[in-house]
Amino acid sequence: MASRPGHAGRINEDFVGATTGLAVLLDGAGIPNTEAICVHGVAWYASTLGSTMLSCWARREAVDLRAVLARAIEEVAGRHRNTCDIADPSSPQATVAMVAVQDQTLHYLALADAFVVLGTRSTDPVVVTDGREVQVRRESLAPLNGLTTGTPEYRRMRAIVIEELRGRRNQASGYWIAKDDPAAAAEAVTGTVPLDEVDSFALLSDGASRVVDPYGLLDWRAFMQVLHSTGPRALLRRLRQYEVGRTDGPPLDDASVTFAEFRRPPRGGPAVPRQPAERTCAASSRRRDAGAVLALRGASGLPAPLCWSAPIAAVTP
Numbered sequence: 061m062a063s064r065p066g067h068a069g070r071i072n073e074d075f076v077g078a079t080t081g082l083a084v085l086l087d088g089a090g091i092p093n094t095e096a097i098c099v100h101g102v103a104w105y106a107s108t109l110g111s112t113m114l115s116c117w118a119r120r121e122a123v124d125l126r127a128v129l130a131r132a133i134e135e136v137a138g139r140h141r142n143t144c145d146i147a148d149p150s151s152p153q154a155t156v157a158m159v160a161v162q163d164q165t166l167h168y169l170a171l172a173d174a175f176v177v178l179g180t181r182s183t184d185p186v187v188v189t190d191g192r193e194v195q196v197r198r199e200s201l202a203p204l205n206g207l208t209t210g211t212p213e214y215r216r217m218r219a220i221v222i223e224e225l226r227g228r229r230n231q232a233s234g235y236w237i238a239k240d241d242p243a244a245a246a247e248a249v250t251g252t253v254p255l256d257e258v259d260s261f262a263l264l265s266d267g268a269s270r271v272v273d274p275y276g277l278l279d280w281r282a283f284m285q286v287l288h289s290t291g292p293r294a295l296l297r298r299l300r301q302y303e304v305g306r307t308d309g310p311p312l313d314d315a316s317v318t319f320a321e322f323r324r325p326p327r328g329g330p331a332v333p334r335q336p337a338e339r340t341c342a343a344s345s346r347r348r349d350a351g352a353v354l355a356l357r358g359a360s361g362l363p364a365p366l367c368w369s370a371p372i373a374a375v376t377p
């Protein structure tokens with residue numbers, strides 16, 4: 061795993077972590093000048109929520125990913141409810157990606173614009189994200205299109221649309237993100253894949269997924285190949301090399317990648333040809349615009365013995 065701040069000397073508000081069987085990645089939403097709302101700040105929120113998720117899992121207080129997230133949101137809310145205005149729409153919040161491995165099954169969760177990418181044995185990678193945050197943001201900010209930045213009209217309209225966006229946060233008509241309300245966990249995109257159909261997985265913050273979209277430096281298959289051959293730190297270095305000095309893209313963002321490969325012990329006897337995995341799109345009818353909700357259902361057969369091997373490199377400060 062690797063993580064880099066968007067700007068040297070500024071605190072990294074992403075968090076990556078793992079314990080036996082669970083990897084988590086969080087991207088703290090950087091709403092500036094909110095010290096009056098929360099004395100702790102965004103980096104504290106993302107790292108405390110992430111480490112509480114790992115702790116809940118390790119203590120086996122919850123085994124389902126949504127339950128782990130809900131319990132951790134509740135626990136962290138309790139830690140600053142008395143000192144901070146946690147119900148304010150701009151109190152610290154975070155996008156979340158999780159992968160757990162249990163009983164020969166890989167479980168994944170994505171909330172807001174964090175990514176889970178599953179490297180499969182025979183098809184293109186399966187990319188899971190929750191598209192609602194991006195869509196609601198685009199809709200809410202649309203009135204700014206065509207206005208000149210810095211003009212009084214721009215500032216007036218910006219105040220209006222920001223208020224609109226705040227009002228759609230953690231609401232049925234908007235998008236969901238980890239904040240003070242454990243109900244957000246029930247809104248996350250989740251799914252399972254038989255472990256023997258997955259080679260590897262990656263968790264990404266939106267600062268890292270830019271390599272594919274919008275920059276188009278790699279497609280998802282090449283992205284996973286680069287992680288396989290050179291690892292997360294080299295990938296983030298390449299991202300920054302591309303971004304430095306550019307003026308036409310979005311502002312630099314914290315960028316984080318966790319990558320794990322499943323190493324299977326060699327089996328005796330000749331290799332058995334495998335049926336290709338069948339990909340099914342299992343979009344929930346309950347949730348509108350829930351982004352990509354993909355699940356793999358695939359070739360039957362006995363799962364191979366597996367060890368979950370997450371090559372953990374030092375986190376780059």
Ligand SMILES: [Mn+2]
Nearest residue numbers: 087266267313
């Ligand atoms: Mn980000």
Ligand SMILES: [Zn+2]
Nearest residue numbers: 098100140144
């Ligand atoms: Zn606080």
